[in-house]
Amino acid sequence: MTTSARGATGKTADPALLVLEDGRTFRGRAFGAVGETFGEAVFSTGMTGYQETLTDPSYHRQVVVMTAPHVGNTGVNDEDPESARIWVAGYVVRDPARTPSNWRATRSLDQELRDQGVVGISGVDTRALTRHLRERGAMRVGIFSGEAAARSEAELLAAVRGVPAMKGADLCGEVATQQAYVVPAIGEKRFTVAAVDLGIKGMTPHRMAERGIEVHVLPAGASVEDIYAVRPDGVFFSNGPGDPATAEHPVALMRAVLERGTPLFGICFGNQILGRALGFGTFKLKYGHRGINQPVQDRTTGKVEVTAHNHGFAVDAPLDRVSDTPYGRAEVSHVCLNDDVVEGLRLLDKPAFSVQYHPEAAAGPHDAAYLFDRFVELMRDNNQHSATLMEDQRA
Numbered sequence: 001m002t003t004s005a006r007g008a009t010g011k012t013a014d015p016a017l018l019v020l021e022d023g024r025t026f027r028g029r030a031f032g033a034v035g036e037t038f039g040e041a042v043f044s045t046g047m048t049g050y051q052e053t054l055t056d057p058s059y060h061r062q063v064v065v066m067t068a069p070h071v072g073n074t075g076v077n078d079e080d081p082e083s084a085r086i087w088v089a090g091y092v093v094r095d096p097a098r099t100p101s102n103w104r105a106t107r108s109l110d111q112e113l114r115d116q117g118v119v120g121i122s123g124v125d126t127r128a129l130t131r132h133l134r135e136r137g138a139m140r141v142g143i144f145s146g147e148a149a150a151r152s153e154a155e156l157l158a159a160v161r162g163v164p165a166m167k168g169a170d171l172c173g174e175v176a177t178q179q180a181y182v183v184p185a186i187g188e189k190r191f192t193v194a195a196v197d198l199g200i201k202g203m204t205p206h207r208m209a210e211r212g213i214e215v216h217v218l219p220a221g222a223s224v225e226d227i228y229a230v231r232p233d234g235v236f237f238s239n240g241p242g243d244p245a246t247a248e249h250p251v252a253l254m255r256a257v258l259e260r261g262t263p264l265f266g267i268c269f270g271n272q273i274l275g276r277a278l279g280f281g282t283f284k285l286k287y288g289h290r291g292i293n294q295p296v297q298d299r300t301t302g303k304v305e306v307t308a309h310n311h312g313f314a315v316d317a318p319l320d321r322v323s324d325t326p327y328g329r330a331e332v333s334h335v336c337l338n339d340d341v342v343e344g345l346r347l348l349d350k351p352a353f354s355v356q357y358h359p360e361a362a363a364g365p366h367d368a369a370y371l372f373d374r375f376v377e378l379m380r381d382n383n384q385h386s387a388t389l390m391e392d393q394r395a
């Protein structure tokens with residue numbers, strides 16, 4: 001052992017090594033489980049919400065670097081997770097809290113990472129690492145501690161370079177539910193929504209349920225018949241991990257929904273699926289957007305909102321004009337003010353829209369919650385329209 005330090009438990013933490021695919025290394029201490037892990041190194045600028053980050057299924061196969069220097073202050077509780085387990089492949093922090101303190105906490109972050117077998121590293125200069133990823137782009141990484149670190153750096157680097165890249169990764173099937181389930185409406189039921197789970201975060205159906213929506217969450221492999229079997233007033237496509245260029249089945253499903261004109265809403269991966277369904281391309285951003293402080297402009301109102309993000313890919317659609325698509329006219333409805341990345345799409349001739357960011361904001365500001373209300377309005381207007389047509393037929 002070359003270095004040692006007291007970990008959160010008071011035990012001596014093993015040294016750990018972080019190896020990037022371009023050969024840069026960072027030394028630190030084991031945090032969470034001891035062993036090895038691999039993934040795509042990405043950074044999140046969220047100052048709060050680490051439990052929600054860890055349990056967001058969109059982080060599957062990603063090693064998350066926290067730019068906030070001090071992580072773990074409020075420990076871990078049973079209410080904040082966005083899914084039933086931690087999905088990040090590895091976790092990189094500068095200075096973990098030694099003594100968590102919060103009335104809801106039942107355990108420490110270090111303990112939770114160990115219990116779930118998630119390998120992390122602490123004591124890393126996360127500012128230098130983040131700058132490196134900003135300059136060179138997101139890239140593959142490995143974290144090694146204990147026995148796993150007892151190899152030459154050349155061997156560790158070869159192992160990192162052997163793992164699959166995020167570009168071309170088809171991952172939704174690995175995180176989505178296998179069984180359909182229902183999230184009941186809170187209060188009076190007003191609408192039924194079929195939500196295609198591509199890696200859904202728990203807060204998303206909750207935000208719909210709060211608005212009187214009964215949400216039928218369906219597996220990623222659901223058929224068009226499965227969707228319409230629930231007699232939906234609207235269809236939702238969730239966030240999810242991996243490269244949207246691989247998502248053939250969700251694109252086909254969405255096209256069937258657009259064909260029928262059922263009100264449609266997509267979040268994050270769902271926005272990329274809508275982009276593809278309309279005939280736009282998607283591409284990998286250099287280092288993506290992750291955090292809860294990204295400025296986005298709603299181009300329909302001109303208003304700027306501060307929003308929660310987690311995406312490494314984006315839709316390639318023109319910002320300066322309305323596009324003709326097989327489903328009518330479409331436009332970019334939202335744009336990121338940092339870099340002009342497409343953050344939302346809207347159809348002008350059909351009740352369909354999507355955003356690249358997270359209006360459910362778990363964690364994050366609630367500026368974008370109005371998007372769930374827009375979905376409700378689309379369903380309400382569509383139902384009224386159908387009712388009028390029925391009356392016309394009877395007259």
Ligand SMILES: NC(=O)CC[C@H](N)C(=O)O
Pocket residue numbers: 058238239240241242243244267268269270310311312313314
């Ligand atoms: N949160 C998401 O849905 C992410 C979508 C996609 N995996 C991306 O990284 O861009």
